[in-house]
Amino acid sequence: MWQMTDNPGLAAHSLRPHCLRQLRKAQEHHPKFKNITGEIPMRWTFCLLLLIILTSCFVTEKTGTSFYKIDLKLDVNRQLLNANVDLTYYAKKERVDILTFYLHRNLSIETLTCKNLVEYTFNTEDPCAFPFTPEAGTLTIHLSKPLQKGEALQINLQYVGKIGVVTQWEINRITKEWIELGMYTPWFPYQPAIENFTYIVDVKIDPEYQIIGMGKTKKLDDYWQVSQENPTNDIIIMAAKEIHTKKNQRNGLSMDISYTATSDSTAVDMMEQGLWILDNYGEWFSDIKAYKASIVIAPRNIGGGYARRGFVVFNHFEDEDYYQNKIGYFRYIAHEFAHIWWLNAPTNTWEDWLNESFAEYSALMAVREKFGNETFKDLIQAKRQKSKNMPAIKGIDRMDENASTVLYDKGCILLHELEAEIGNDNFLQLLKRLIINKVKSTEQFLKVLTDLSGIEVSNKFEKKLSR
Ligand SMILES: [Zn+2]
Structure with a gap:
């Protein structure tokens, strides 16, 4: 789902079998994946594996959907992140008395409260057991009374810390030019077993900055709000001083593209291609009445792109590259947008x-x-x-x-x-x-x-x- 398939123009991103072989070798030698270099094809392999892990419990019974309400303050000059998180957590198994989350190890937890809390530990020394967040520490919460399957627990935690460029993927970062936060960091307490969740994030940032979020994004008085009501597996927040956005819609399906360094004409062309794809899929596949899909062109030359459902991120490309490989870009977007419809089967078999x-x-x-x-x-x-x-x-x-x-x-x-x-x-x-x-x-x-x-x-x- 997050994989760039055989795409002549976008070969650097493609997942080829040799990548899986390399991964196997790496696994044999480095069970914690700590020493794998972040080359681009490898990252797609990781994305694929991540997807498999995230959905490995796909067929489990439905419980409530976990929900994050986050107040996020970003101090760009000091690369400082300050978060107050209210997580409504639903147990997916019987008798859960230990909860584990991953959180970037540069963040220090100031308070953590929840019902029946015995203690919590935040281990920032040992390598992270979850391979996709190698820079994360492990937060472990011990409860005196186990949760039953489907039971909800309210957890509040506050933390602060400095995150620069997250080195393993070189995607997530807080820099003056570009801010991109997602689960690779991870800047929010992340637990793979939660699978899908919804969220509302209120972001306070220097008024010079504009925000792009995965979900509905709006500017309120002195903060931005990003909300996601369709369950998803990441919270992506991006910001820059000058973000250009183009939007269009057709037959209830809408499309936007955000960019900072791409030419308007190229961005509009890409957006129109995306909308054309959505419109045709709407006609062919029906069923979805209203949907908003987004493309972001991030102003970074490294790190490559990635995709979530209806949300596609590219790294910077030159106009010439785009027009030379237009069918390749088109196909990639078309594949990723098709998953708005094709998502029901288990991904790990x-x-x-x-x-x-x-x-x-x-x-x-x-x-x-x-x-x-x-x-x-x-x-x-x-x-x-x-x-x-x-x-x-x-x-x-x-x-x-x-x-x-x-x-x-x-x-x-x-x-x-x-x-x-x-x-x-x-x-x-x-x-x-x-x-x-x-x-x-x-x-x-x-x-x-x-x-x-x-x-x-x-x-x-x-x-x-x-x-
Ligand atoms: Zn796919």
Whole structure:
């Protein structure tokens, strides 16, 4: 989901199998991942792994959604962060009496209160056990009375500290030119097991600065408010002195792009591409009545990009690079925006093909619609080539070195063949039904396909999944 797939123009970001091999080697030698260099392809590998970990409890029963209410003060000159966090935490398991959170080790906790608190410790010495936040300390809260599954606990904590450029990823930072805070830091008490949460963050910052947030962002009297009511897995806050934003909307779907150093014409072009993609997906997939998607072009040359649902971040690029690789950028945005619809299957098993193959094929459909059939056919041909001698989709280990080729390329070829077999109209009908029914398993997928196109088509497809 956060992966840049085989993207000719954006090769530096792509996750290639050798990255997974490197990761394995690194894991063998450095179980805590401490010494892995932050090269860009590796970071995409991490993003993928992070996603797998974050969603590894995907099928667990629903409890309440944890909620953060944060008052955040940013003193840019001193690179100082001051936060007052009220977290409504829901236990995901029975008998939880120890809670663990990750928080950047430069932050010092001033107070922490919650019901039945015995003590808390904040270990900033030992390496962080969670591989994606290597600069985090580990906050452990001991309770005298265990929480039952689904039980809520109110936790308040206040902390302060100095965060410069977070070195491992070189994405998150508090600098005068650019502020970018997210879970890589992590600037808020982060627990992977919470998975998805909602939040309201009130940000106070030097009035010269403007804020970009993942979620609804508005300027109130002397602070900014960023709120997210759709459960998500990160709290992203960005700021700079002069942020340009362009917005547009069509048929209830809206799109904005924020940037500081990109030319207006390029930003508008990218925004229009994004809106065009959303508009077409809205028509093809239906179901979502209103949605806001965002793109941010961060003014940093290092660190690469990343994506959350409906929120895509690029690092700085030159106009020339954009226009030379326009289809590559288009495809990347189209893949990430497709996950607004394709997100229901578990991401830690082979059933992730229901997310990734469909998101990638949706992106190719968008390319076909926008750039013509010849371009589409070239991309299909390249995927067909790569899919040769690849293992079956069914049962592929998500950590297999061929997993990305199988899910992003081979899965696409299967969907392309299915579209050719049942026809474009039926194929679109199939996509609509899968989304409306929130299909999250291959078994459910085959049932929908049987209902639409008959048992023979469905059986044939099932066999292909095993080949
Ligand atoms: Zn994806």
